[in-house]
Amino acid sequence: MNYLVAVLPDRMQAEAAYSALEKEGLPTNQVDILGRGYKSADEYGLIDPNQQARKGAKRLLYWLAPFGFVAGYAFNLLTHIYLFPAVGDVGNHIIGGLLGAASGALGAVLVGGGVGLSVGSGDALSYRNRLNAGKYLIVVKGTQDLTRQATRVLRQFEPENIQGYAEPSGA
Secondary structure, eight states: OEEEEEEESSHHHHHHHHHHHHHTTOOGGGEEEESTTSBOHHHHTOOOHHHHHHHHHHHHHHHHHHHHHHHHHHHHHHHOOOSOGGGHHHHHHHHHHHHHHHHHHHHIIIIIIHHHHHTTTTTHHHHHHHHHTTOEEEEEEEOHHHHHHHHHHHGGGOOSEEEEEEOOOOO
16 A cells, blocks of 8 residues: 655645545545544544654563663672661662662663654654644555556645655565
8 A cells, every 4th residue: 555645734725635636536535634624643543653652661661670670689789889788788789679670761761762752653743743733634545556646636736745655565
């Protein structure tokens, strides 16, 4: 499946472009308008970068917190640093492990969340930002020939951006 996304500055141009695509014979069930008064990014299924970042942070947390605990415990065991002399050897090792687990959790949030937010969303974040700015998207999905035909029609409206995507094959 191929996708074509065109960014148009206002509702009038988006509706005119949709009508032109309709007149050109493109099936209306394969053309969508996203923007105020039409489908939202969530309804269409654009990836929410915040959700992806949370998922990435959670995935890393499952690995880094236990690893951090073991590393913190081992570090305290080897260095014999007494943070609280009153709790004894084992207590200080456990406190070292807890501090290591906290460091691992912090790393998961910063790396998993930050990288997921900046990289994991692809172009979805820029499209969401444009929708939030009051712009409209025309999305055409279908064969390569259909998206090529839609590109020819949409170029007449001088979109701010026009981008084609090919869905990766399952193989």
